[in-house]
Amino acid sequence: MPFFMVYGSKAILPTDLDYGASWVRTYNEQGAKTSLEDAMDQLDKAHDVALLHSAKYQQALRRYHSRLVQGRAFNVGDLVLLLVQSNKNHHKLSPPWEGPYIIVEVLQLGTYELKTIYGKVFVNAGNIEQLRPFYP
Known part of the structure; x- marks a missing residue:
């Protein structure tokens, strides 16, 4: 055919x-x-x-x-892990996620402002594709 x-x-x-x-x-x-x-x-x-x-x-x-496909959304105060963006100073066995971070503010649907558990706020917001929930 x-x-x-x-x-x-x-x-x-x-x-x-x-x-x-x-x-x-x-x-x-x-x-x-x-x-x-x-x-x-x-x-x-x-x-x-x-x-x-x-x-x-x-x-x-x-x-x-x-x-x-399951929808995903985070709320203010949720703990999340952030995907490592740079492989500099990382070897192949390094974990691909870093954190935990706390969601400070929901900027847009799927975009979040993060801070460390020590209080340092990130300048760059985290996209939902780069975040995973953290379960302590």
Whole structure:
């Protein structure tokens, strides 16, 4: 089917030519022209069917993914871990998370101002993608 969708005709294998497949032997030029017109109609139909299957697959994939995604939000005072942004002075066995930090303020949906447990406030806000809940 993909070969037909790209080239508009069936694939002719070298073995079909060598051993004289019946559809290769019955080929004539006049019939090929009408056959090409029919094939173009079939190509449009095959293209529409492929688009329909692709859309159906993407919808199913989106439903599956949305089912597994869980919303996450933090409140002021929650303890969180922050993803390490720089690997400088870290080796491969270093933990990927640092903290715990306390959420001081919710700046926007998904953006938080953090401070250390010792009271130092971060200038850069933490994005929800870089935060994980901390369970003491």
